[in-house]
Amino acid sequence: MSEKTKTVKLTDIPGVTPSIAEKLEASGFTTPWAIVVARVDELAEKTGLPQSTAERIIENARKILGITFKTAKEIKAERMSVKKLTTGSKNLDDLLGGGIETRTITEFFGEYGSGKCVAKDTPIAYLNPQFLDITSIEELYEKYREMSGEEVFEEGFIVRTPNLKILAYDGEEIRIAEAPYIYREKVRRILVIKTDSGNIIRVTGKHPLLVLNNEGIDWRKASEIKPGDWIATPSKIDFNTNLNPTIGEKDAYYIGSRVARGENNLLPGVNSGENGVLKTILNAPINIVKNFIAGYAENGGGKVDAENIELIAENEKLAVVLTYLLRRIGVSPVIERENIGGRVRYRIIIDGRDKLTIINLLAEDNELYRTNHYVNENNVPNTIMEFIGKTYRTLVGVGRKPGNPLMKTRLPKIKVHNRKYVSMEEVEKALEVFEELRRELTSIENSLIDENSHQDLYNIIDKLPYSTTRIIAETLKIPLSRARRCLKKRDLNGREKEVREALLKDLKWRIELLNKTISILKKILVLKWDRVRSVEEVEYNDYVYDVVVPGYGNFIGGFMPVILHNTQICHQLAVNVQLPPEKGGLSGRAVYVDTEGTFRWERIEAMARGVGLNVDEAMENIFYQRAYNSDHQISIIDDLFRFVPENNVKLVIVDSVTSHFRAEYPGREHLALRQQRLNAHLHQLVKLAEIYNIAVVVTNQVMARPDVFYGDPTQPIGGHVLAHTPGVRVQLRKARGNKRIARVVDAPHLPEGEAVFAILEDGIRDPEE
Numbered sequence: 001m002s003e004k005t006k007t008v009k010l011t012d013i014p015g016v017t018p019s020i021a022e023k024l025e026a027s028g029f030t031t032p033w034a035i036v037v038a039r040v041d042e043l044a045e046k047t048g049l050p051q052s053t054a055e056r057i058i059e060n061a062r063k064i065l066g067i068t069f070k071t072a073k074e075i076k077a078e079r080m081s082v083k084k085l086t087t088g089s090k091n092l093d094d095l096l097g098g099g100i101e102t103r104t105i106t107e108f109f110g111e112y113g114s115g116k117c118v119a120k121d122t123p124i125a126y127l128n129p130q131f132l133d134i135t136s137i138e139e140l141y142e143k144y145r146e147m148s149g150e151e152v153f154e155e156g157f158i159v160r161t162p163n164l165k166i167l168a169y170d171g172e173e174i175r176i177a178e179a180p181y182i183y184r185e186k187v188r189r190i191l192v193i194k195t196d197s198g199n200i201i202r203v204t205g206k207h208p209l210l211v212l213n214n215e216g217i218d219w220r221k222a223s224e225i226k227p228g229d230w231i232a233t234p235s236k237i238d239f240n241t242n243l244n245p246t247i248g249e250k251d252a253y254y255i256g257s258r259v260a261r262g263e264n265n266l267l268p269g270v271n272s273g274e275n276g277v278l279k280t281i282l283n284a285p286i287n288i289v290k291n292f293i294a295g296y297a298e299n300g301g302g303k304v305d306a307e308n309i310e311l312i313a314e315n316e317k318l319a320v321v322l323t324y325l326l327r328r329i330g331v332s333p334v335i336e337r338e339n340i341g342g343r344v345r346y347r348i349i350i351d352g353r354d355k356l357t358i359i360n361l362l363a364e365d366n367e368l369y370r371t372n373h374y375v376n377e378n379n380v381p382n383t384i385m386e387f388i389g390k391t392y393r394t395l396v397g398v399g400r401k402p403g404n405p406l407m408k409t410r411l412p413k414i415k416v417h418n419r420k421y422v423s424m425e426e427v428e429k430a431l432e433v434f435e436e437l438r439r440e441l442t443s444i445e446n447s448l449i450d451e452n453s454h455q456d457l458y459n460i461i462d463k464l465p466y467s468t469t470r471i472i473a474e475t476l477k478i479p480l481s482r483a484r485r486c487l488k489k490r491d492l493n494g495r496e497k498e499v500r501e502a503l504l505k506d507l508k509w510r511i512e513l514l515n516k517t518i519s520i521l522k523k524i525l526v527l528k529w530d531r532v533r534s535v536e537e538v539e540y541n542d543y544v545y546d547v548v549v550p551g552y553g554n555f556i557g558g559f560m561p562v563i564l565h566n567t568q569i570c571h572q573l574a575v576n577v578q579l580p581p582e583k584g585g586l587s588g589r590a591v592y593v594d595t596e597g598t599f600r601w602e603r604i605e606a607m608a609r610g611v612g613l614n615v616d617e618a619m620e621n622i623f624y625q626r627a628y629n630s631d632h633q634i635s636i637i638d639d640l641f642r643f644v645p646e647n648n649v650k651l652v653i654v655d656s657v658t659s660h661f662r663a664e665y666p667g668r669e670h671l672a673l674r675q676q677r678l679n680a681h682l683h684q685l686v687k688l689a690e691i692y693n694i695a696v697v698v699t700n701q702v703m704a705r706p707d708v709f710y711g712d713p714t715q716p717i718g719g720h721v722l723a724h725t726p727g728v729r730v731q732l733r734k735a736r737g738n739k740r741i742a743r744v745v746d747a748p749h750l751p752e753g754e755a756v757f758a759i760l761e762d763g764i765r766d767p768e769e
Contacts (some may be wrong), residue, residue, distance in 0.1 A: 008032050014060045015053070024046045030642045033691050037059040037683070085651065085695050086584025088572050088611070088764035092742055096728065097750050099584060100573060102650075102695045104727030105685055107657075108569055109700035117183070117544035118189055118204035123320050124547065124557040125237070127165040127176065129545070132282045134320060137557065139547040140164075141182045152516055156543075157184025157455075167237065167556040168549050169210075174234050174556065181548040189539040191222050195231065195530040198335030204544055205537075214386035216520040218602050222535075228377040230381040230529040234556060237327040247280065249291040255281070256295025262314065278321045282328075289328050294361040296322075309358050319346035326350070331357050332528045381529050382422050388430050391517045395437065395510055396466045406453035424525060430520045437465070438514040442505060448504045457500055458490045468503060472736055475502040516601075556736055569732075570653045571600065572696055572764045574622050575607045577651040582610075588650025590623040591643070595659045599624055610762025623647065630660040630677065637684050641691075650694050654685070657698035682726075698726070739767050 010021040013032060027046040029035050035058055044054040062068075084099035093099045099108050112213070115396050127561025143158040151158055158181045168177040183631035193201040193209075201209070205223030210232035211219075225231070247255070259278075281292045297311060311333075313319035319335065326333050326348070334349040350358055440463075473483035475498055488491050490744070492499055520603050549553045574592055592599055601619065606616035623643075627633035633654070640652060661678050688697040693763065729746040743754045758767040 007066060010035075011365055013057060013064055015057050016060075020047075020049070020053075020057075023049065028638050030063055032061045033639055033687065034638075036065060036067060037687050079628075081693060083581075083586055083693070083695075084584070086576050086579070087569065087571060087757070089755070091340060091755040091766050091768050092757045092764070093584075095742060095744055095750075095753055095755035096730070098693050099667055099745075100697060101728065102652075102693050103585070103690050105689060105696045105698060106728045106730065107698050107700055107726040108730050108732055115181065117185065117187070117204050117207060117546040118557065119540070120543055120545060122202065122545070122557050124555065125324060126179075131279060133279055134282070134324060137182070137283050137547070138543070141184060141545055144182065150174050156183060158183045158548075166547060166549065169234065169556070174237055177549050177555075179547045179549050179555070183546045183548060184543045186542065187544050187574055188539065188541055189537055190544065192534075192536045192538055193222065193225065193231075193532055194534045194536075196533055197333070197530045198337070199530060201235075207546075210527075211386065212381055212383055212524065214383055216387055216517075217523055225532055225535055227532050227534055228382060229532045231532060232527045233332065233703045234327060235332065235526055235528045235529050236330040237324060237556065245283070249287055252281065252284065252288045252291035253295035256292040256297075257299030259292075259318070260296040260299050260312075278318070281325065282321065286329060288362050289325055292356070293322075293325060297358060297361070309350045309355050310352060311350070313346040316344070316346065319348065322348055329357060330354075354760050381531065384427060384524060385422060387520075388427075391434075391513065395513060425523065427525060429524070431518065434514055434521065434597055438511060438518065440465075441511050441514065445504065445507050445511060448507065457496050458487075461487065461503070462746070464503075464507075471502055471506055472499055475499055475738050486560075509620070512616070512620065568603070569764060570598075570655050570697060570699060571603045571693075572607055573651060575604060575611060575618055575763070576652060577695070578613060578618060580619050586650035588694075589623065590651040590653065591640060592622055592624045593627055593633065593652070593654045594624065595627045595633060595654070595656055599626075606761060607763040610760075623649070627660065630664050630681075633660055634677070634681050634684070637681065637688065644688065644692050644694065649692075650689060652685070652694060652696045653698075654696075655699045657682070658700050665718060670742065742746070 010024055010029075010032060011018060012015050014036070016024070024030075024035065024047060029038065029043065029047070038058065040051060040055045040058060043049065043058060044051045047054070049057075081103070083102045084093075084097075085091055085102070086099045087096070096106075118137060120135050120136065123134050124140060125132060125134050125139045126140065127674055141159055144161045144164070148162075151160075161179055161182055164179045164182075165176050166179045167174050169175075172537045176438075187204055190204055193203070195201070200223075203209075203222045205221060207222045208219040209222060209225060211220040212230040220229075227643065281289060284292075293311075296662070297309070311322055313322055315647055323333055323335065331350060331354040333354070334351070336347040336349060338345045338347060444460055444463055449617070467485065469480055472478075472486065472492070473480045476483065476486075476492070476495055478486075511717050547557075549555050570592070576584060576591040577586050577588050577590050578589050604619060604622065605615050608615045625636055627636055637652075641651070643649065644652070658678065661674050661681075664674075685696050685698070688694065727747065728744065728750065731743045731745050733741050733743075739756055739758050741754055741756055744750050744752055756767055758765055
């Protein structure tokens with residue numbers, strides 16, 4: 001786009017008065033280009049203008065922007081302005097003719113890969129179709145294999161699982177999520193991870209687990225986990241059930257007591273047998289669950305042992321369900337296995353404040369209720385101390401300015417219990433300090449933005465809880481000693497505006513770090529943490545399984561509930577676009593529109609380090625927004641016509657472009673409307689790319705075509721609309737290990753071909769030979 005075109009305003013269009021310009025902007029037509037590409041009826045309907053006026057405005061906008069016939073030579077000149085963005089892999093760049101192009105859409109599509117699997121006997125919580133149930137992942141796979149058969153995929157097989165829903169962690173809470181596939185492959189060896197709570201996790205080395213370390217929370221491969229590490233477990237498993245309870249509170253108590261005594265003659269109308277009863281209780285409201293647990297504990301299933309309450313289970317199925325039921329009411333037990341005469345019995349131990357939860361369920365005349373127990377605090381791993389201290393020192397430094405009004409935000413001394421834990425209350429206090437510091441720094445930030453008086457600037461500097469001497473010295477390019485004298489004399493040689501801008505930039509960075517830290521601390525407090533006792537590699541020689549959960553990448557499973565993990569190229573491009581042109585970048589910023597919750601800041605940080613960028617600056621240069629439905633997604637793209645030029649955006653990512661449209665317009669009766677809206681949305685993205693000479697990247701999924709018996713039966717979602725809009729279409733598929741194969745399937749200026757690249761810890765690279 002020419003400089004002349006960039007500077008054209010709405011009121012420059014003949015016939016657009018200031019009042020009409022207001023109507024246009026209020027209706028979303030914020031630039032002349034938005035008017036040019038609008039239909040006459042669309043412009044008239046949205047703005048309330050007569051059709052003749054709308055037609056005249058569109059015609060005048062096209063004239064003023066010079067939209068007319070072009071010669072082939074002019075088209076060639078435009079083509080020469082196309083820029084290339086590196087993917088990080090020379091192999092992939094060469095396949096794409098030098099990298100991701102501007103002025104067009106590049107689409108990446110492919111099925112979800114695996115390789116990160118759990119052992120066949122791993123329990124998994126799923127909804128069938130609306131009842132929560134727990135079974136082994138192998139049994140679940142076999143159930144769907146009998147229904148629809150299995151297909152060869154990558155190094156193993158998949159079964160399609162229509163309408164399967166599981167429990168997954170979205171970064172804040174446990175939610176119900178769709179799982180369209182289950183994958184399996186054979187492996188020789190697996191890892192057995194045992195924890196202090198008695199949990200046994202059997203996974204492949206590639207399978208990530210959510211781990212707490214001195215940098216906060218991160219996903220780590222099982223092969224990298226060692227004794228002493230802390231892995232996340234959900235503190236509470238709950239979901240909104242719309243089912244009417246089939247039993248009352250008294251019946252639940254009665255059933256609990258009979259299950260505890262091993263009796264099978266239960267209430268009439270209740271699913272017969274232990275498995276049926278447990279399924280009924282699993283899906284009951286919380287008050288029913290509590291009464292079942294009370295009946296179980298008071299009538300033979302519970303006992304007192306020193307400072308603990310124990311529930312006794314005579315078989316593994318019962319023990320697993322009891323641990324999930326306890327998690328539904330927020331109790332995190334410890335499991336111990338006893339071998340009694342060749343038979344395994346399970347002791348479910350409840351201590352700390354969780355014990356009070358159980359005690360409060362019981363009758364006052366019950367032995368478990370009457371016993372006076374010392375109640376320990378709920379604790380958080382002491383690993384958090386280093387993270388809190390390191391962040392605090394980064395924010396305010398080691399020394400504090402005397403007489404500073406933010407002294408109340410001093411971090412309290414954290415007490416360590418048994419060298420392993422700090423109390424939850426102490427972490428909550430640290431969280432309060434960080435939140436108070438954020439409020440104060442945000443207030444100071446507003447003062448820096450609003451105040452113009454040089455004298456006020458010195459008052460603001462006095463309020464900051466950290467030394468600003470180094471910032472001033474670097475801004476004015478003077479020694480530290482001179483910067484101190486300038487502050488003492490309250491004289492910055494007339495360069496107060498430069499210092500104000502430097503302080504504001506530094507303050508924004510500190511507030512962003514505070515936001516990130518507060519988010520991590522809240523997650524740490526919400527989750528429960530289980531310490532790894534041992535990690536052992538063992539012979540297995542059998543199938544391992546993985547549940548594919550788009551948008552979440554994890555599922556809740558395990559003998560005791562554990563968060564078990566499941567778009568790399570988009571993250572890498574969002575980082576690479578910030579590089580200078582000589583390094584394959586565009587010296588710009590990225591917009592990331594996330595429709596499935598796949599954005600991971602942890603990957604951005606790792607990839608930024610991998611290309612030598614400042615991590616915090618790289619994060620600040622990525623504008624993220626979650627799109628919650630197709631209308632929201634369309635609205636975000638419409639807003640970019642103003643946002644892109646104002647913020648030096650050179651890359652727009654939509655991940656994934658079709659998911660909301662597919663979910664909101666199911667069935668053939670909605671197909672025409674879905675394709676119409678998707679078509680309009682995609683053309684907005686094309687216009688965005690062409691007008692501002694930026695790169696647009698979209699991701700897509702594939703589905704199986706039942707009419708294909710030979711060759712590749714998969715095709716991208718979106719039909720002909722999506723097939724004809726992107727300038728470059730690239731199919732991705734998994735190869736061995738961390739390698740991926742990219743194949744150009746449609747690009748008018750590129751030959752068909754394939755390239756191999758690797759996904760490493762620090763980003764996308766060429767594979768090592």
